[in-house]
Amino acid sequence: MSNVTLTPAEFTLVKFDADQVRALIDQTLGEIEFPVDVDVTIDVDEVLPHPLTASMANVVDGAAHLWYTGGCFESPKRQTGLSVDHTRVELGVGLLRAKDRLVGGFENAPADEQLDDRQRTLWDTYAEGRLVPLGFPVRIPRRRYTFRLYGGFNDVADAAFEQLWTGAPITWDGLSAMAESLAAADTRPERKKSLRKETLRQAPAA
């Protein structure tokens, strides 16, 4: 089993039970068959609430480093409370993407900070689609809307979504080519194409 570090060790601003989150991480690692010899660090920025959802999954020196806003795990129904379903899916997507970087054909992918929205949403879709047969509580309409928002509201984007959602293996090179084909098919004016470089992630205050 991987050596897992969750930060913060105890949550103080939200009512997340750190032991429960750790258990969900362990469960997810097992379900997605994450490499057992890889250390995992997961940072949760508990200041940022739902709906400020954002995450990153990188591999540095052979270890997986994941970062989430607290909003990713928060229940939209109970302010500051944990949503087990949301947490499972967010962890599943993040850890699968980290696994892709380690052994899944994404070894040459740029760090998350360097991805544009289109590349990122394609990769997230590929990961979330693979959670379906594992029994994770994923919601296809939610993912499809996010996909269209960044991939385009057109048939080419919808076909790409179906391909990724079925989980047919793809590498970073294939995925980035797909992102380029979506860009070419996107008839929205440039100003309407979202390719942001902003991030919610900040260095902790000294």
Next chain:
Amino acid sequence: MRKQLPPEMLARDSRFVRTSIMDQVMDPRNAKMGERELGSARLQPERPAAADRARNLMHGIFTGEIQALEGAGRTTFDFDDDEAPFALKLDMARQCWDESRHVEISVKLGDWMGTEIGEYSEATFLYEAACAPDPILRLCGVNRALEGLAIDVFNTMREFGDLSGDPVLEFCEDWMLADEVTHVKMGSDWLRRLTADDPERRERALDFQRTVDKLFSLGGFRGESEENPIQLARTFRSMAGFSTDEIDELAEIAAQAQEDARAMVAGGS
């Protein structure tokens, strides 16, 4: 059936969970959030978490429309014929149909955006503004303040639909926006008609409207700067019968609410 139904008695099925304004005000993360440099708060596709923020706002619109339907419905029932003119009740019944349609549109839009009914908690302060004992206060609080806010929200969402190239969102918001302009105009017309010979009552009604406007500008939710998720829709408000002075005053209320929020954060950190 009693007259004046309190907010806690609003009937909902098991999917809905209620939250209070105190839950939001007392959230310990508020002070910490104020210390962060999170950039523009405007709801735009290029901003982080745009999809979840849009979904969240869409569900807020959905529950707001339910409460607007309930508020208009109660105004047809709560007042006897001598308290509320026949024509006013007809307008409120018409609004019931419009709000009912808006709920239907919101449900369909929720499906489109991947939001489930009851996915987010529901705050009832919109309906609370519809519980005023004087019908003209209700008209000011609901039709001018809250439906006015709806103009700002729908315009923001319509722009979001346009910027993201989402044809369904833009189409739906544009239609709802047309209805809201009508509702606000209704409120403005009734305010003038019912208080033509009663300046004191008019002032009370406008005071109530200011209170509601301030409440819904809480924490800088609505305004004219980059820090405000919802932007004041001056053109549509003008179409709905707001004078330039009234819109300027609202902008000031919003700016003041933002300052109050900053002061609260500074005091709490």
Next chain:
Amino acid sequence: MSDPSKPRAAFAPWDRRELPGLFTVEESARRVGTYKWLEMRLFESLGGWVATVPELDVKLVLGRHCYHHAWHAELMDKRLPELREMNTDRLCEPANPEMVAFVAALQEPEAPEHTIEKLVGIFRVLLPRKIAAYTYHMNATSRITDSPTQRSLGFMLQDEFEDWREGEMLLQSLIETPEDVERAARRQAELETLVLAAGGIAGPGTLGSDVVTEGASV
């Protein structure tokens, strides 16, 4: 090419409308006034109930129907001055005290678990009664002299039929057990007894039975 100078009958051969009708101007106005009063109470009830029903589909249907009945009240309100009643409030009244009692009983349910009772009152008692009364009015009044009332009643009946069907379907979907059947039947019987005591929504003679027995001209 037709001959523009050729005289033609004022009524086409297929237009079989006749001049006589059972209602005087005053009687038509009286009935229109009671309809307006009832449509007002009905749209107010539906508006009030919107907040008290938890079923989302029912909530939305009540919101929509609320406006239908408000529009009916408006149509009747506009017709009254055309029937020589310039003070439209004067004739906007219940047919009798028993009708007031019926409406009070109709509006009584409030609790969220009483949706069946609310809908039975509207869709199994009141709307069928209105359909009957409006149909009688359309058939009984002069199709020439009172055709503006007839036209309005035609629009109203179209709403009533469609709303009744929608409400009845909602009820059938809500009635799931023999106990629910019993509840609905009991509620219907209670309210039917009250509207019977009122003699119908326009009072005794709503469907003209008094006319037949007494041989009166109205």
